[in-house]
Amino acid sequence: MKLALGSDHGGFRLKEAVKEYLEKVKIEYEDFGTYSEDSVDYPDFAQKVAEAVAAGLFDRGILICGTGIGISIAANKVPGIRAALCHDVFSARASREHNDANILTMGERVIGRGHALEIVKTWLESDFTGGRHCGRIEKIAEIEKKYCK
Numbered sequence: 001m002k003l004a005l006g007s008d009h010g011g012f013r014l015k016e017a018v019k020e021y022l023e024k025v026k027i028e029y030e031d032f033g034t035y036s037e038d039s040v041d042y043p044d045f046a047q048k049v050a051e052a053v054a055a056g057l058f059d060r061g062i063l064i065c066g067t068g069i070g071i072s073i074a075a076n077k078v079p080g081i082r083a084a085l086c087h088d089v090f091s092a093r094a095s096r097e098h099n100d101a102n103i104l105t106m107g108e109r110v111i112g113r114g115h116a117l118e119i120v121k122t123w124l125e126s127d128f129t130g131g132r133h134c135g136r137i138e139k140i141a142e143i144e145k146k147y148c149k
Helices: 009-024 042-054 069-075 089-097 113-125 132-147
Strands: 002-007 028-031 060-065 083-085 103-107
Touching: 002 009, 002 042, 009 028, 009 060, 009 103, 009 113, 042 060, 042 069, 042 103, 060 069, 069 083, 069 103, 083 089, 089 113, 103 113
Parallel strands: 002 028, 002 060, 060 103, 083 103
Antiparallel strands: none
16 A cells, blocks of 8 residues: 655644554555645645545545644545545544545544544555445546536
8 A cells, every 4th residue: 555645734743643653564655745844735735645646646645734624625626536534433444434535634633643543543454345335436426527527
């Protein structure tokens, strides 16, 4: 698995913790920034990661900002992206199993490091279950096609 990572200044420290975890479990990643806690705009990093995932250059992505909300909204503007804001393990698992989420978003100011790493672990270990969920994913893609002309 190869991951694309990104954050704004509000998610920088948590992104660094995620990188440490990924190195520990030997998962390849590329960090698209930001590279410090200096103020930046989250849509810039959401777009970079989302476009890389949508293009198939990475299997999945993880994006982090202060709340996880803004970066999730921005990432979901890229066709083919299903970014899921998760602040609990159940949602992380369901976002993969039911929604085939290809980007996980979190908020550094909302959850602690330990809990966030459990969410990342669960999200990475969970797979799309297919079945009845396939038709729902196809409907999402149809909505996207309707508005992305």
